[in-house]
Amino acid sequence: MNYEGYTTFKAEKNDAVLTITFDYPPVNVQGIPMLDDLNRLAESLEGDRGVKVVVFQSAHPEIFVAHADTNFLKDMSTAAVPREKVELLYLQKVLQRISTVPQATIAKIEGFARGGGHEFALACDMRFAARGKAKFMQMEVGMGILPCGGGASRMARLTCLGRALEIILGARDFDADEGEFYGTVNKALDADKIGPYVDELANRIAKFPAESIESCKRAVYASIDLPIDGALREEAYWLYQATSKTPAIKRFTIADERGFQNDMENQRNWNDALIGIQEIQ
Amino acid sequence: MNYEGYTTFKAEKNDAVLTITFDYPPVNVQGIPMLDDLNRLAESLEGDRGVKVVVFQSAHPEIFVAHADTNFLKDMSTAAVPREKVELLYLQKVLQRISTVPQATIAKIEGFARGGGHEFALACDMRFAARGKAKFMQMEVGMGILPCGGGASRMARLTCLGRALEIILGARDFDADEGEFYGTVNKALDADKIGPYVDELANRIAKFPAESIESCKRAVYASIDLPIDGALREEAYWLYQATSKTPAIKRFTIADERGFQNDMENQRNWNDALIGIQEIQ
Amino acid sequence: MNYEGYTTFKAEKNDAVLTITFDYPPVNVQGIPMLDDLNRLAESLEGDRGVKVVVFQSAHPEIFVAHADTNFLKDMSTAAVPREKVELLYLQKVLQRISTVPQATIAKIEGFARGGGHEFALACDMRFAARGKAKFMQMEVGMGILPCGGGASRMARLTCLGRALEIILGARDFDADEGEFYGTVNKALDADKIGPYVDELANRIAKFPAESIESCKRAVYASIDLPIDGALREEAYWLYQATSKTPAIKRFTIADERGFQNDMENQRNWNDALIGIQEIQ
Numbered sequence: 001m002n003y004e005g006y007t008t009f010k011a012e013k014n015d016a017v018l019t020i021t022f023d024y025p026p027v028n029v030q031g032i033p034m035l036d037d038l039n040r041l042a043e044s045l046e047g048d049r050g051v052k053v054v055v056f057q058s059a060h061p062e063i064f065v066a067h068a069d070t071n072f073l074k075d076m077s078t079a080a081v082p083r084e085k086v087e088l089l090y091l092q093k094v095l096q097r098i099s100t101v102p103q104a105t106i107a108k109i110e111g112f113a114r115g116g117g118h119e120f121a122l123a124c125d126m127r128f129a130a131r132g133k134a135k136f137m138q139m140e141v142g143m144g145i146l147p148c149g150g151g152a153s154r155m156a157r158l159t160c161l162g163r164a165l166e167i168i169l170g171a172r173d174f175d176a177d178e179g180e181f182y183g184t185v186n187k188a189l190d191a192d193k194i195g196p197y198v199d200e201l202a203n204r205i206a207k208f209p210a211e212s213i214e215s216c217k218r219a220v221y222a223s224i225d226l227p228i229d230g231a232l233r234e235e236a237y238w239l240y241q242a243t244s245k246t247p248a249i250k251r252f253t254i255a256d257e258r259g260f261q262n263d264m265e266n267q268r269n270w271n272d273a274l275i276g277i278q279e280i281q
Numbered sequence: 282m283n284y285e286g287y288t289t290f291k292a293e294k295n296d297a298v299l300t301i302t303f304d305y306p307p308v309n310v311q312g313i314p315m316l317d318d319l320n321r322l323a324e325s326l327e328g329d330r331g332v333k334v335v336v337f338q339s340a341h342p343e344i345f346v347a348h349a350d351t352n353f354l355k356d357m358s359t360a361a362v363p364r365e366k367v368e369l370l371y372l373q374k375v376l377q378r379i380s381t382v383p384q385a386t387i388a389k390i391e392g393f394a395r396g397g398g399h400e401f402a403l404a405c406d407m408r409f410a411a412r413g414k415a416k417f418m419q420m421e422v423g424m425g426i427l428p429c430g431g432g433a434s435r436m437a438r439l440t441c442l443g444r445a446l447e448i449i450l451g452a453r454d455f456d457a458d459e460g461e462f463y464g465t466v467n468k469a470l471d472a473d474k475i476g477p478y479v480d481e482l483a484n485r486i487a488k489f490p491a492e493s494i495e496s497c498k499r500a501v502y503a504s505i506d507l508p509i510d511g512a513l514r515e516e517a518y519w520l521y522q523a524t525s526k527t528p529a530i531k532r533f534t535i536a537d538e539r540g541f542q543n544d545m546e547n548q549r550n551w552n553d554a555l556i557g558i559q560e561i562q
Numbered sequence: 563m564n565y566e567g568y569t570t571f572k573a574e575k576n577d578a579v580l581t582i583t584f585d586y587p588p589v590n591v592q593g594i595p596m597l598d599d600l601n602r603l604a605e606s607l608e609g610d611r612g613v614k615v616v617v618f619q620s621a622h623p624e625i626f627v628a629h630a631d632t633n634f635l636k637d638m639s640t641a642a643v644p645r646e647k648v649e650l651l652y653l654q655k656v657l658q659r660i661s662t663v664p665q666a667t668i669a670k671i672e673g674f675a676r677g678g679g680h681e682f683a684l685a686c687d688m689r690f691a692a693r694g695k696a697k698f699m700q701m702e703v704g705m706g707i708l709p710c711g712g713g714a715s716r717m718a719r720l721t722c723l724g725r726a727l728e729i730i731l732g733a734r735d736f737d738a739d740e741g742e743f744y745g746t747v748n749k750a751l752d753a754d755k756i757g758p759y760v761d762e763l764a765n766r767i768a769k770f771p772a773e774s775i776e777s778c779k780r781a782v783y784a785s786i787d788l789p790i791d792g793a794l795r796e797e798a799y800w801l802y803q804a805t806s807k808t809p810a811i812k813r814f815t816i817a818d819e820r821g822f823q824n825d826m827e828n829q830r831n832w833n834d835a836l837i838g839i840q841e842i843q
Contacts, residue, residue, distance in 0.1 A: 026543050063548065070533040070542050080525035086518045096513060104731045112548055125727040141486075141493045142555040143536070144527030148520045152500035153512035157723045160464040161438045161505060165406040168497045169385045169486050173552040183722040205703075205731050212703045216730045219714035224723060225508035227787035231715035232658060237648045239710045244642035246706030252632040255705070261632050262588050267625065267674055271735040274704040307824050344829065351814040351823050361806035367799045377794060393829055422767075422774045423836040424817070425808030429801045433781035434793035441745040442719045442786060446687040449778045450666045450767050454833040506789035 001048040006041070008034040010059075016052040016206035018045075018103075023059040030116040030149075031069030035094045038120075042094070045101040049210045053202045054101070056124060057108040064109045064134070068116030068149060076145075091116060091149045095123040099150070100221075102214040104205050108198045109134045109176075110191065119149035122158060122184070125217065126201075129176035129185040130194045136179055142171045157224060159183040207278045215242040251280050282329040287322070289315040291340075297333040297487035299326075299384075304340040311397040311430075312350030316375045319401075323375070326382040330491045334483045335382070337405060338389040345390045345415070349397030349430060357426075372397060372430045376404040380431070381502075383495040385486050389479045390415045390457075391472065400430035403439060403465070406498065407482075410457035410466040411475045417460055423452045438505060440464040488559045496523040532561050563610040568603070570596040572621075578614040578768035580607075580665075585621040592678040592711075593631030597656045600682075604656070607663040611772045615764045616663070618686060619670040626671045626696070630678030630711060638707075653678060653711045657685040661712070662783075664776035666767045670760045671696045671738075672753065681711035684720060684746070687779065688763075691738035691747040692756045698741055704733045719786060721745040769840045777804040813842050 003011035008024035020041065022028045045051060058064045068091065088096075098105065098120070107113075107121040110130040114137040121127050129136075138147045138155075146152050147168060155164035159182045167174070167182070176188035189197050205213065215238035223231040242248065255277060260266045266273060284292035289305035301322065303309045326332060339345045349372065357370075369377075379386065379401070388394075388402040391411040395418040402408050410417075419428045419436075427433050428449060436445035440463040448455070448463070457469035470478050486494065496519035504512040523529065536558060541547045547554060565573035570586035582603065584590045607613060620626045630653065638651075650658075660667065660682070669675075669683040672692040676699040683689050691698075700709045700717075708714050709730060717726035721744040729736070729744070738750035751759050767775065777800035785793040804810065817839060822828045828835060 026545060027548055029542065062545070066548055070537040073533045074530055074537070076524055076530065077521055078524045078530060079521065081518065081521045083514075083518050086514050086521070088513055088517055089520070092513050092517065096509070104727070114551060125731065126724050137551060139551060139555050141489045141497050142558065143532050144490050144493050144529030145523045146493060146497040146500055146516065146519055148516055150513060150516070152497060152516045152519070153504045153509060154723075156438075156501055156505045157509075157718075159722060160440060161435075161501070162407050162467050163464070164501050165385070165498065166467050166482075168501060169406065169489075169494060170482055171489070171555060172485070183725070186724050186728050201728075201732055204734070208703045208731075208733070209706050212706050212708060213731060216703050216708040216714060217727065219708050220718055220723070220726050220730060221509070223715045224718045228658070228661075228715060228719075228783070232650055232654050232712060233645075233648050235708065235710055235712070235714045236650055236654065237643065237645050238708055238714070239651070240639055240641065240643045240648070242707045243638055243640045248706030249636055249638065249640060251705050252636045256632040256636070261591065264588060264624070267589055267628055270676060270699060270701060274701050274733060277704065307826060308829055310823065343826070347829055351818040354814045355811055355818070357805055357811065358802055359805045359811060360802065362799065362802045364795075364799050367795050367802070369794055369798055370801070373794050373798065377790070395832060418832060420832060420836050422770045422778050423839065424813050425771050425774050425810030426804045427774060427778040427781050427797065427800055429797055431794060431797070433778060433797045433800070434785045434790060437719075437782055437786045438790075441721060442716075442782070443688050443748050444745070445782050446666070446779065447748050447763075449782055450687065450770075450775060451763055452770065452836060453766070502790070 001044050001050065003044060006037040008037045013051065016050060017055060017202045018051045019055045019057065021057050021059050022065055027063050027066035028058055028060055029069050030065050030067065030120065032072055035090060038098055039094045042097040042101050045103055051103055052206045052208070052210050052213055053104045053106065055106045055108055055198060055202050058111055060111055063111040064113040065117030065120055066112055067114045089148060095120060095150045099123040102210070102217070104213055104217065106198055106202060108194060109185070110194065115139055116149045119147055119151040122154040123150055127185040128194055128198055129179055129188050130191045131176045131188050133191055134176040134179070135173055136184065137171060137173045138168050139171050141169055207275060209246040211245040212242045215239065247281050251277055254280050282325050282331065284325060287318040289318045294332065297331060298336060298483045299332045300336045300338065302338050302340050303346055308344050308347035309339055309341055310350050311346050311348065311401065313353055316371060319379055320375045323378040323382050326384055332384055333487045333489070333491050333494055334385045334387065336387045336389055336479060336483050339392055341392060344392040345394040346398030346401055347393055348395045370429060376401060376431045380404040383491070383498070385494055385498065387479055387483060389475060390466070391475065396420055397430045400428055400432040403435040404431055408466040409475055409479055410460055410469050411472045412457045412469050414472055415457040415460070416454055417465070418452060418454045419449050420452050422450055488556060490527040492526040493523045496520065528562050532558055535561050563606050563612065565606060568599040570599045575613065578612060579617060579764045580613045581617045581619065583619050583621050584627055589625050589628035590620055590622055591631050592627050592629065592682065594634055597652060600660055601656045604659040604663050607665055613665055614768045614770070614772050614775055615666045615668065617668045617670055617760060617764050620673055622673055625673040626675040627679030627682055628674055629676045651710060657682060657712045661685040664772070664779070666775055666779065668760055668764060670756060671747070672756065677701055678711045681709055681713040684716040685712055689747040690756055690760055691741055691750050692753045693738045693750050695753055696738040696741070697735055698746065699733060699735045700730050701733050703731055769837060771808040773807040774804045777801065809843050813839055816842050
């Protein structure tokens with residue numbers, strides 16, 4: 001798969017990790033060029049089993065993705081639309097498409113991520129933020145609208161209802177530690193630690209089978225949109241999707257032969273042993 | 282709109298912030314008089330675009346709202362009702378009506394809030410609690426019932442399932458810091474800080490357009506009751522509800538002219554700049 | 563009710579608390595014998611109003627429940643099944659049955675709980691973990707599958723979506739404090755404190771009426787599977803299920819007579835007073 005020719009970011013592939021570096025001066029604005037790039041990226045990822053993890057970062061020293069472009073926002077309709085005629089915005093569609101690529105996606109946030117920039121991060125599977133650098137805000141309520149890049153829809157899936165309302169109604173800056181405390185970022189990390197931390201996590205996930213990564217992701221996202229009975233059925237569905245394509249049975253057999261079933265010493269070492277077992281194909 | 286003649290609280294309006302101070306000795310009990318007052322308050326708020334934020338507090342030095350009145354609880358039916366014949370309790374209906382007013386609602390909790398008093402707080406959009414003063418408990422399981430003022434329904438929307446079950450099954454007192462840790466309160470604050478903190482937040486939100494406050498609130502509440510596709514459609518629906526009534530397009534145009542699109546210095550100042558932009562109507 | 567003859571654990575009843583101690587050397591593996599035992603246990607609990615709380619612990623000094631048995635995993639189908647033909651796995655069915663017993667269930671975790679062992683803990687109502695002893699991991703993605711004992715379905719009900727994905731896709735060991743921080747365990751406790759803490763909580767809950775425990779539990783689980791309107795109706799339904807069988811009305815009457823309605827000193831003492839009121843039957 002070819003990850004070239006983007007206007008607003010550069011793509012670099014190392015083994016099964018694709019690193020996307022936003023680089024669209026002056027502020028990595030999220031306009032039509034960036035949405036077109038992300039849409040094309042998602043299309044490529046949907047058909048690529050060679051990439052298993054995508055890391056999003058920025059080349060800008062102070063900005064991740066600044067915010068959505070006021071120019072396309074200016075073109076928004078000012079007519080109230082009846083519910084049955086509502087169509088998703090291009091911004092919503094693109095970020096939802098990013099959210100549902102079969103790869104694991106990680107946002108490494110080391111600068112401002114406000115409005116649509118923050119909503120892009122919320123559409124990734126995981127978010128890590130650098131202390132002293134990352135800064136978040138949903139300012140839309142003060143502009144007269146609401147977060148319309150999935151932010152109003154996703155916030156309470158990442159923090160509780162009360163804190164989602166505070167973030168969106170208060171429209172205040174908050175930093176990495178506050179994001180970690182509220183749950184909108186998985187973890188806050190010191191600025192010199194976030195790179196190695198994300199590398200280690202991305203490389204670990206990239207060793208696992210692409211089909212089990214996808215199955216895990218599909219089942220977890222489905223789980224919060226379904227009652228528990230339906231969630232369990234989806235879990236079983238994705239289990240067989242995985243076993244039909246991965247060396248799972250072979251791995252269980254060999255794990256048993258190697259003593260991972262019952263040997264006590266091996267229980268202590270599962271964290272590393274799981275990587276050793278990846279050689280079994 | 283006239284906010285007068287209540288039995289159990291006083292209402293004071295400053296610009297777009299309405300402060301409700303519970304004052305119903307001896308313990309601000311949540312009986313029919315308080316529920317009638319809250320129902321009438323909600324009815325007024327539903328039709329009032331001049332109030333954008335409601336802050337609930339107490340005049341009592343040790344109590345927010347003590348608990349539901351044992352007298353109306355004594356009148357509850359003891360007949361098991363088939364599912365299809367179940368009707369909501371007056372308590373549930375009133376607190377749900379408070380939960381869905383178009384304004385942003387904030388509970389400032391500086392004393393005991395147990396049982397129905399806690400459930401009232403859970404029905405607000407945000408909760409802040411004073412260290413050393415706030416104390417919470419759902420004692421219903423020990424009385425032979427369950428939290429029936431929306432508490433059993435809302436707890437796991439504010440903390441995770443396991444902690445919701447612990448709070449409701451354990452029926453133990455917990456304080457501001459534990460509430461913050463579990464997520465049932467947005468933040469715990471020192472007793473001398475909570476007043477200024479809530480004032481600042483309420484006044485900030487009160488500067489924003491009433492219709493975007495309502496749109497944000499409707500979309501966030503809908504988001505957790507719908508699968509992601511439906512949530513995104515509601516988000517788009519409420520976007521156009523907002524743009525049809527607010528000066529959003531004008532604000533985007535002027536924000537661009539003022540350099541908020543691309544100027545780096547302005548990126549650093551969005552938190553304050555958002556207030557400056559409120560003059561554009 | 564007779565709680566004897568299990569292969570993989572011992573059961574001990576003290577008043578209304580049943581303590582289940584896993585004891586299946588060498589590593590408390592979660593195979594068919596353990597699932598059969600759990601299934602039989604759940605069946606007994608479903609019909610027993612004498613047990614109100616179940617505590618799960620382990621006799622092994624380093625292991626809670628190590629993981630699911632690779633032997634039954636090896637027998638899993640490798641054929642992709644269409645959605646409409648998916649059936650739940652025996653593992654899923656048994657853990658879901660444990661999750662829905664009418665009693666309050668508590669996992670006291672003082673050792674390794676990985677894979678199916680962790681998923682068993684997630685199926686309990688509450689989880690407490692010992693610092694320096696508990697260790698968690700969902701390793702399934704690295705084996706080529708996904709957590710299929712309800713783990714993919716329940717994780718995001720206990721922590722936010724982003725952290726659920728990190729746990730399941732990252733497949734890394736994490737400890738009691740990290741579990742507490744992410745919400746998968748209710749609380750991390752020092753190794754010498756967890757016993758008394760769980761005892762105190764279990765004995766407190768065990769004093770409350772069995773029917774109100776069940777009503778609370780049913781309403782809270784239902785609340786996250788339903789929109790708020792449906793959740794409130796379930797809450798009302800379970801309220802009358804409780805009042806039809808418990809001494810609730812009598813307790814409200816006597817609480818009022820004893821001054822719990824309005825007396826200020828009594829407000830301060832509700833936490834203990836709730837136990838005193840249990841004598842009223």
